[in-house]
Amino acid sequence: MDVELKHETKLVKIIKGMKAIVITQYGTPEALQLQDKPDPAIRPDEVLIDVKAAGVNRPDIFQRKGNYSAPPGVVPDIPGLEVSGIIRECGSDVKKWKIGDRVCALIAGGGYAEKVVVCADHCLPVPASLSFVEAASLPETVYTVWDNVFRRGGLKEGEHFLVHGGSSGIGVTSIQLAKSIGAKVYATAGSDEKCKACLDLGANVCINYNVYDFDKVFAEEKIDVILDMVGGPYFQKNMSIMNEDGRLVYINAMKGSSVELNIGEMMRKRINITGSTLRSRDKRFKTALTEEVLINVWPKIDSGHFKPVIFKEFLLKDAWQAHKLMEDGNHIGKIVLRTE
Ligand SMILES: NC(=O)c1ccc[n+]([C@@H]2O[C@H](COP(=O)([O-])OP(=O)(O)OC[C@H]3O[C@@H](n4cnc5c(N)ncnc54)[C@H](OP(=O)(O)O)[C@@H]3O)[C@@H](O)[C@H]2O)c1
Known part of the structure; x- marks a missing residue:
């Protein structure tokens, strides 16, 4: 009117x-x-x-x-x-x-x-x-990444950070911000083109998960903080590559939200499992x-x-x-x- x-x-x-x-x-x-x-x-x-x-x-x-x-x-x-x-x-x-x-x-x-x-x-x-x-x-991606990678995950300079879905809105934000504080950045993505984009944005390593198993490639990397949106099938793999005192942070569980936790492994490595929703x-x-x-x-x-x-x-x-x-x-x- x-x-x-x-x-x-x-x-x-x-x-x-x-x-x-x-x-x-x-x-x-x-x-x-x-x-x-x-x-x-x-x-x-x-x-x-x-x-x-x-x-x-x-x-x-x-x-x-x-x-x-x-x-x-x-x-x-x-x-x-x-x-x-x-x-x-x-x-x-x-x-x-x-x-x-x-x-x-x-x-x-x-x-x-x-x-x-x-x-x-x-x-x-x-x-x-x-x-x-x-x-x-x-706003949506920056707030989500700041809250989950830096507040909950407590990522610090010199630590090893892995983001799954590295080419997503969340991924491109977290790669750049983690890199900017001096973390070593690892990413996974679903194609070689997406991996190249992650590397161009500052990721040190990015693997195409359709070709490689990330838990095998990153087995020795001692990852301190993981930002995961995949959930289900990635849970045990994430746990296996985490450093002692690592922080595993969830912002979604697109492939399933029920997992089996090995409590002993969590205790031995003192892994902190957390996550949040912003909205x-x-x-x-x-x-x-x-x-x-x-x-x-x-x-x-x-x-x-x-x-x-x-x-x-x-x-x-x-x-x-x-x-x-x-x-x-x-x-x-x-x-x-x-x-x-
Ligand atoms: N907790 C919170 O507060 C919060 C806030 C914002 C976003 N999120 C979550 O963060 C994630 C990314 O959000 P976004 O807005 O950045 O989305 P986006 O750009 O669409 O990214 C989603 C990524 O997930 C992968 N993907 C797409 N379809 C999939 C499927 N069916 N199964 C598994 N993976 C798939 C894709 O990467 P590949 O091709 O490499 O697999 C894609 O890059 C979403 O899951 C979203 O719900 C959470």
């Missing part, structure tokens, strides 16, 4: 409502359809963002299929966990941002839209060197993580030690094609939607 207001001599046009991608039914990518939606309502501690770009993440696919519901209080049928754009409105309690600021933000849903409301404390400035598309590709965490946790990312990761963008890896951009209306591309599994890095 358009409302026209006469403002002295100027004609001001206020656009009410927005376009958004809606999950019309659980299932195939074609279920993602562009629809008219009302503007999201803003709370005192939130900002309303005119979205320029929205990152696509694997959890969006799980949500579209009906396997990953939005947490309570979050718009249930519009996917999207990260956006970039320009602040259009600030809630009454917001002090740190003003209308017109360029930000990117972590959100728990609703990002595939022209407008979104976000807790002001979960926004970060768009780095000067980055486009909106590049900035939109960062359902509370406001305070995400605020603290935002502050850590701003201090620890954002300077690495300015210094050139960390860069977004964009595989392909789509217009918002073509979100279904973006999902199709992600499900085909041949991408390297991130897929991003643009609103214009």
Whole structure:
């Protein structure tokens, strides 16, 4: 609905409502359809963002299929966990941002839209060197990697770090950040082309798991921290290559979440097995993580030690094609939607 207001001599046009991608039914990518939606309502501690770009993440696919519901209080049928754009409105309690600021933000849903409301404390400035598309590709993966590799995993300079799915959005982020602190980086990926991309991003070693068994190739490497999204069949192999006091961190279990643990092996090596999901965490946790990312990761963008890896951009209306591309599994890095 358009409302026209006469403002002295100027004609001001206020656009009410927005376009958004809606999950019309659980299932195939074609279920993602562009629809008219009302503007999201803003709370005192939130900002309303005119979205320029929205990152696509694997959890969006799980949500579209009906396997990953939005947490309570979050718009249930519009996917999207990260956006970039320009602040259009600030809630009454917001002090740190003003209308017109360029930000990117972590959100728990609703990002595939022209407008979104976000807790002001979960926004970060768009780095000067980055486009909106590049900035939109960062929050979900950077926060996840910072929390799991550096906070939970406690990765330190000189340690050996292995990431499975090295060419994924999560993979390309963790390779670069682990390398930037002086860790030795190992990765696995599903093709030689993906392995080359991991090496180009700074991995010391990357193996094509369709050709080699990673537990045999890395048997003597004494891995200190593993970031795993595969689960099931990788569990025992991961355990076998871990160093003493190693940390095995899960962010998904795409190939199965039930495993058999040899408690003796865990005790002998003093292995810490942990994991987390980001989306359902509370406001305070995400605020603290935002502050850590701003201090620890954002300077690495300015210094050139960390860069977004964009595989392909789509217009918002073509979100279904973006999902199709992600499900085909041949991408390297991130897929991003643009609103214009
Ligand atoms: N816990 C959290 O808070 C959190 C947050 C964000 C993401 N995640 C998880 O992190 C993972 C990566 O996310 P992303 O957004 O970076 O996704 P992505 O770019 O699509 O990466 C997924 C990777 O998994 C591999 N893969 C694809 N299909 C697979 C299948 N059917 N079985 C096994 N492996 C498959 C692919 O690598 P290969 O071709 O090399 O196998 C691909 O690079 C996802 O599992 C996602 O759910 C967790």
